[in-house]
Amino acid sequence: MKLSVANEVFLVSIGFAVVLTAILVGAIFYVGAMSGVAEQPPTKIEERQTTQQETAQAAREIVIYGGELSPSKYGFGLSPDEITSPGPELRINVGELIRIIFKNVGSLPHTWAATNEAKEGAKAIDNFEIGSATKPLLSNEEGSITIKFSKPGEYYYICTVPGHVTLGMWGKIVAE
Ligand SMILES: [Cu+2]
Numbered sequence: 001m002k003l004s005v006a007n008e009v010f011l012v013s014i015g016f017a018v019v020l021t022a023i024l025v026g027a028i029f030y031v032g033a034m035s036g037v038a039e040q041p042p043t044k045i046e047e048r049q050t051t052q053q054e055t056a057q058a059a060r061e062i063v064i065y066g067g068e069l070s071p072s073k074y075g076f077g078l079s080p081d082e083i084t085s086p087g088p089e090l091r092i093n094v095g096e097l098i099r100i101i102f103k104n105v106g107s108l109p110h111t112w113a114a115t116n117e118a119k120e121g122a123k124a125i126d127n128f129e130i131g132s133a134t135k136p137l138l139s140n141e142e143g144s145i146t147i148k149f150s151k152p153g154e155y156y157y158i159c160t161v162p163g164h165v166t167l168g169m170w171g172k173i174v175a176e
Pocket residue numbers: 074109110111159160161164169
């Protein structure tokens with residue numbers, strides 16, 4: 001079969017076009033793969049930062065004050081001027097992160113601990129305590145802890161310094 005000059009030029013052109021297309025497609029894939037690798041690490045870091053910020057923002061703050069009302073009555077309050085015995089009921093949502101900030105505005109040492117009972121010697125739930133019976137917060141000291149209840153129910157908070165629950169240093173926590 002004999003090809004005319006025009007046909008030969010046509011076939012050579014098609015050949016070039018096929019080769020050029022193959023090179024272009026390869027180049028696009030290569031650039032795409034390289035840019036994908038280059039962009040991945042910063043994207044992941046941004047995602048982690050967002051998650052940390054959201055976790056920090058999620059904790060609701062409750063500031064609670066503890067001190068003495070009289071020589072025979074101690075209590076808690078949501079303001080340093082409104083300390084009652086027993087202290088105010090704290091209502092929280094199950095699974096909610098709560099940042100408890102406890103401030104000792106009394107003259108004696110005090111603590112704050114979440115417990116299952118409002119009685120002397122009750123143990124803190126999951127180490128939810130600020131100060132301890134042997135190392136309480138002194139006058140004008142403050143501390144904080146993040147707590148979370150995973151089951152609904154009635155819980156309590158107490159001062160774990162011996163004798164203080166009996167003098168009224170407790171309050172109820174309702175998780176619902
Ligand atoms: Cu106390």
